[in-house]
Amino acid sequence: MIKPKILLRILLFLLLASCASSKKAKFEDYVFKTKAEKQTYINSYNKALKLWDIPYSEENIKTSFGTAHIIMAGPKNGKDLVLLHGMDASSTMWYPNIKVLAKNHRIYAIDFIMEPNKSTLTAKPLSSDEIVIYYNEIFAQYKLKKFDIVAASRGGWIAALLATQKTNSIDKLVLLSPAQTFKFIDKVGKTTSALMLKLFPSEKKFGKTLVTFSTHPEKISPIYKRQFYLANKYAKSNSSMLKMTPFSDDELKSITNPVLVLIGDHDVINSEESLERAQKYLPNCKTKIVKDAGHFLSIDQSKIVNDAMIDFLE
Numbered sequence: 001m002i003k004p005k006i007l008l009r010i011l012l013f014l015l016l017a018s019c020a021s022s023k024k025a026k027f028e029d030y031v032f033k034t035k036a037e038k039q040t041y042i043n044s045y046n047k048a049l050k051l052w053d054i055p056y057s058e059e060n061i062k063t064s065f066g067t068a069h070i071i072m073a074g075p076k077n078g079k080d081l082v083l084l085h086g087m088d089a090s091s092t093m094w095y096p097n098i099k100v101l102a103k104n105h106r107i108y109a110i111d112f113i114m115e116p117n118k119s120t121l122t123a124k125p126l127s128s129d130e131i132v133i134y135y136n137e138i139f140a141q142y143k144l145k146k147f148d149i150v151a152a153s154r155g156g157w158i159a160a161l162l163a164t165q166k167t168n169s170i171d172k173l174v175l176l177s178p179a180q181t182f183k184f185i186d187k188v189g190k191t192t193s194a195l196m197l198k199l200f201p202s203e204k205k206f207g208k209t210l211v212t213f214s215t216h217p218e219k220i221s222p223i224y225k226r227q228f229y230l231a232n233k234y235a236k237s238n239s240s241m242l243k244m245t246p247f248s249d250d251e252l253k254s255i256t257n258p259v260l261v262l263i264g265d266h267d268v269i270n271s272e273e274s275l276e277r278a279q280k281y282l283p284n285c286k287t288k289i290v291k292d293a294g295h296f297l298s299i300d301q302s303k304i305v306n307d308a309m310i311d312f313l314e
Contacts, residue, residue: 029120030114030120030121030122030125031114031115031116031121031235032116032234032235033234037234038234040230040234041116041227041230041231041234041235042118044223044226044227044230045090045092045117045118045227047223047226047227048090048092048095048221048223048224048226048227049071049091049092050223051092051095051221051223051224052071052073052092052094052095052098052099053095053099054073054098054099054102055073056071056072056073056107057071057072057073058070058071058072058118059072060118061138061141063113063134063137063138064123064130064133064134064137065113065121065122065123065126065130065133065134066113066119066120066121066122066123067119067120067122068110068111068113068119068134068137068138069091069110069111069117069118069119069120070108070109070110070111070138070142071091071107071108071109072106072107072108072109073098073102073106073107073109074101074102074103074104074105074106074107075104075105075106076106077106078102078104078105078106079104079105079106079147079148079313080105080106080108080142080144080145080146080147080148081101081105081106081107081108081147081148081149081150081313082108082109082110082139082144082147082148082149082150083101083107083108083109083110083149083150083151083155084110084112084149084150084151084152084155084156084158084159085109085111085112085117085151085152085155086152086153086154086155086179087115087153087154087179088115088116088228088231088232088235089152089153089228089231090111090115090116090117090118090227090231091109091110091111091117092224092227093152093224093228093298093299094109094298095221095224096219096298096299096302096306097150097298097302097305097306097309100306100309100310101150101306101309101310104314105148105313108138108142108144108147110135110138112154112155112158113126113134114126115231115235116230116231116234116235127243128161128243131158131161132161132162132165135158135162136162139169144169145169146169146170146171147169147170147171148170148171148172148173148174148313149162149163149170149172149173149174150174150176150309150313151173151174151175151176151178152176152177152178152298153176153177153178153179153269153295154179154244155178156175156176156177156178156179156181157178157179157180157181157244159173159175159178160173160175160178160181160247160252160255161247163255163257163259164247164251164254164255166254170257171257171258172257172258172259172260172312172313173255173257173258173259173260174259174260174262174309174312174313175259175260175261175262176262176263176297176298176305177262177263177264177267177269177270177295177297178261178270179244179269179270180244180245180246181246181247181274182246182247182252182270182273182274182275182277182278183246183270183271183273183274183277184245184246185268185269201229201232201233203229206229206232209232210225212268212294213268213294213295213296214294214295214296214299214300215264215266215292215293215294215300216292216299216300219299219300219302220296220299249281252277252278252281252282253281253282253283255282255283256283256284257284258284258285258286258312259278259282259284259285259286260285260286260287260288260308260309260312261274261275261278261282261285261286261287261288262287262288262289262290262297262305262308262309263275263287263288263289263290263297264289264290264292264293264294264295264296264297264300264301265289265290265291265292265293266292266293266294267293267294267295267297268294268295269295270295272289275287275289286312288308290304290305290308293305
């Protein structure tokens with residue numbers, strides 16, 4: 001029987017091998033294969049962003065690795081709050097949470113530069129050190145100091161990476177089922193549906209993936225669902241997935257910030273073991289299991305998650 005970790009790496013290797021063929025495409029873009037595919041996705045992104053249903057502004061800024069897209073909302077005199085989305089989810093994913101988060105915070109939702117969204121990578125795939133540089137350049141651009149971070153899944157791993165740096169300006173961290181942060185993926189067999197979706201995208205596989213990652217896929221807006229599907233259909237993943245390994249005991253101990261870790265009781269990425277390791281090694285940590293929620297807990301149980309985040313941040 002193949003061990004889960006080995007199975008995961010085999011599937012990821014196949015995924016990356018499949019994606020490599022996109023280099024032959026006429027349209028040169030790190031994420032998308034054609035201009036038409038990119039425009040179709042961007043149109044869908046714009047529709048999904050309207051689900052925020054609050055005033056917001058968008059801005060593109062130059063970084064050492066390409067253009068970073070940031071969405072800003074909330075009072076300018078509010079405490080700064082950075083939002084880091086999950087893999088392929090883009091900053092539009094915060095639509096069930098943004099009204100609550102933006103009430104008293106100045107929001108900076110940043111699109112990750114190696115995924116389908118409005119940020120555009122012009123360099124080679126980024127290393128972990130370069131990911132840190134990318135975000136620090138954005139933080140410097142907006143003069144962010146003593147700011148909070150709310151981050152989901154892959155964004156949670158990135159937030160933890162940023163917090164392990166000796167010099168950082170982060171205050172509080174909220175990690176929503178951070179992927180590969182405290183342990184490897186919990187139920188590898190169940191997550192293969194997402195990997196197969198990348199290799200052979202179809203509406204049917206996408207539906208199965210949502211059922212795997214969400215206890216209430218019916219709560220997902222059809223508008224957002226369309227954007228998320230297109231992200232999986234058109235965009236390739238990248239080698240950074242393989243570099244996302246759990247942090248060492250010492251790395252976790254170095255994160256002295258107040259941290260709140262939330263996971264769903266039906267999460268396929270994390271389990272109680274993740275929370276036990278967080279409690280053991282993070283010096284200032286609170287944890288909570290959200291009932292009747294999967295990996296997409298910010299949608300599955302948005303009211304409970306919103307209340308927990310606000311109680312912790314304020």
